[in-house]
Amino acid sequence: MSSRRKFIQNLALGTTLAVSLPEIVTAAGIKRTSININANDVILFQGDSITDAGRDKSKDDANDPRTLGTGYAFIAASQVLLKKAPLNLRIFNKGISGNKVYQLAERWDKDCLKIKPNVLSILIGVNDYWHTLAKENAYSGTVETYKRDLKDLLTRTKKDLPNVQLVIGEPFAVKDVRAVTDEWYPAFDAYRLAAKDIAKDFNAVFVPYQQIFDEAIKHAPANYWTGDGVHPSLAGAALMAEAWLKVVGI
Amino acid sequence: MSSRRKFIQNLALGTTLAVSLPEIVTAAGIKRTSININANDVILFQGDSITDAGRDKSKDDANDPRTLGTGYAFIAASQVLLKKAPLNLRIFNKGISGNKVYQLAERWDKDCLKIKPNVLSILIGVNDYWHTLAKENAYSGTVETYKRDLKDLLTRTKKDLPNVQLVIGEPFAVKDVRAVTDEWYPAFDAYRLAAKDIAKDFNAVFVPYQQIFDEAIKHAPANYWTGDGVHPSLAGAALMAEAWLKVVGI
Numbered sequence: 001m002s003s004r005r006k007f008i009q010n011l012a013l014g015t016t017l018a019v020s021l022p023e024i025v026t027a028a029g030i031k032r033t034s035i036n037i038n039a040n041d042v043i044l045f046q047g048d049s050i051t052d053a054g055r056d057k058s059k060d061d062a063n064d065p066r067t068l069g070t071g072y073a074f075i076a077a078s079q080v081l082l083k084k085a086p087l088n089l090r091i092f093n094k095g096i097s098g099n100k101v102y103q104l105a106e107r108w109d110k111d112c113l114k115i116k117p118n119v120l121s122i123l124i125g126v127n128d129y130w131h132t133l134a135k136e137n138a139y140s141g142t143v144e145t146y147k148r149d150l151k152d153l154l155t156r157t158k159k160d161l162p163n164v165q166l167v168i169g170e171p172f173a174v175k176d177v178r179a180v181t182d183e184w185y186p187a188f189d190a191y192r193l194a195a196k197d198i199a200k201d202f203n204a205v206f207v208p209y210q211q212i213f214d215e216a217i218k219h220a221p222a223n224y225w226t227g228d229g230v231h232p233s234l235a236g237a238a239l240m241a242e243a244w245l246k247v248v249g250i
Numbered sequence: 251m252s253s254r255r256k257f258i259q260n261l262a263l264g265t266t267l268a269v270s271l272p273e274i275v276t277a278a279g280i281k282r283t284s285i286n287i288n289a290n291d292v293i294l295f296q297g298d299s300i301t302d303a304g305r306d307k308s309k310d311d312a313n314d315p316r317t318l319g320t321g322y323a324f325i326a327a328s329q330v331l332l333k334k335a336p337l338n339l340r341i342f343n344k345g346i347s348g349n350k351v352y353q354l355a356e357r358w359d360k361d362c363l364k365i366k367p368n369v370l371s372i373l374i375g376v377n378d379y380w381h382t383l384a385k386e387n388a389y390s391g392t393v394e395t396y397k398r399d400l401k402d403l404l405t406r407t408k409k410d411l412p413n414v415q416l417v418i419g420e421p422f423a424v425k426d427v428r429a430v431t432d433e434w435y436p437a438f439d440a441y442r443l444a445a446k447d448i449a450k451d452f453n454a455v456f457v458p459y460q461q462i463f464d465e466a467i468k469h470a471p472a473n474y475w476t477g478d479g480v481h482p483s484l485a486g487a488a489l490m491a492e493a494w495l496k497v498v499g500i
Contacts, residue, residue: 065321070320220338234324234327
């Protein structure tokens with residue numbers, strides 16, 4: 001029996017009474033931190049396909065739904081713009097599908113520094129590992145490459161924007177869903193830990209996405225939260241946005 | 251001085267201390283009602299461009315971010331799928347830009363009845379009025395046409411789906427923003443009131459969108475919430491979703 005069918009059967013056996021989900025983000029012990037958001041601030045989301053989420057790259061306006069994709073960045077942005085309405089914020093998403101850290105670096109002047117974000121949120125790393133597994137033209141970077149590239153990127157960012165407030169997301173994967181096989185472990189864990197360590201070194205707020213997905217799969221089957229183990233479903237994107245908002249203090 | 255500049259100046263004069271927005275939806279006095287959502291239920295959003303919000307009409311999968319547009323339906327759906335994760339819900343958006351009630355009726359078999367929603371949310375009416383103002387080929391329907399068409403549509407729906415739970419959104423407009431001129435009033439108000447009366451007649455939950463936009467413009471300029479007076483900005487869409495979720499009890 002598939003895990004999904006088993007899950008539905010369990011529902012039928014009595015847990016339908018619990019129609020309202022406990023707050024996964026609260027259950028995961030995620031706490032508010034101290035990002036300050038002021039009038040006229042700029043918030044920038046950066047990353048790979050999880051951040052990109054099909055955004056319209058032909059347009060460049062802040063707060064334009066089409067430019068924000070249909071992922072966690074869009075959902076988080078919508079809540080920031082609602083809850084901080086009097087602040088006249090401008091929010092951008094410049095994630096690009098397939099990116100690894102070195103590819104962020106290649107477009108950093110245009111897609112980050114020139115935008116002068118007050119809050120910069122970066123989620124990067126799953127491709128730095130995943131693409132090493134490719135059958136053809138596999139990426140040759142290691143976790144040491146990832147660490148060096150990410151530190152270099154953040155050092156460069158802090159040099160140009162000394163007051164930028166950093167939010168770093170934990171690269172995550174949901175095991176046993178399509179792309180994410182046993183082969184990933186323990187190698188992939190080192191990337192998660194590297195992101196966490198580097199966040200601490202750069203005084204960044206850290207969003208523990210792996211922790212919330214680990215909690216989420218207690219409430220619905222893994223493939224409810226992600227179609228392939230790497231890219232979140234709409235429910236997964238909403239979960240990520242909730243964690244992001246909580247951590248950022250919104 | 252533009253209202254936006256004046257608003258920003260007011261911020262600078264001291265209200266920046268109030269960085270967190272009071273809950274507009276709470277301030278508007280919107281209350282939870284009694285929609286029941288059960289395991290495996292189907293939720294359908296129907297309406298015009300405000301619901302459509304650029305959705306990808308080439309796909310038909312439930313819960314697919316691309317098929318849900320980038321408006322209030324997407325944001326509300328994301329929160330429903332997160333907060334009701336154990337229920338295995340399926341959510342669709344079948345709004346089509348430009349639609350008036352009679353155009354919903356023309357595609358109702360395919361785009362509603364066949365989908366067999368347990369919860370059907372309809373927001374329709376602004377075009378039933380707005381298109382009467384067109385310089386060429388103006389729509390000849392009146393508020394009486396709107397009432398008759400909407401009652402007929404709901405009667406037909408209830409006949410085919412006797413247990414469907416209805417959510418009816420109030421058509422709304424934000425005065426003095428681009429398209430919405432003095433010319434709209436008081437004629438447009440009759441459409442809002444008609445929707446409210448019909449919601450009551452059909453035992454539908456009513457989402458008072460006009461009321462929340464009237465409240466919202468106390469917190470940020472009108473053009474922060476809508477670009478043209480009719481279509482919500484991302485902040486406006488988030489506001490609508492928050493009201494929808496509150497009214498539906500999620």
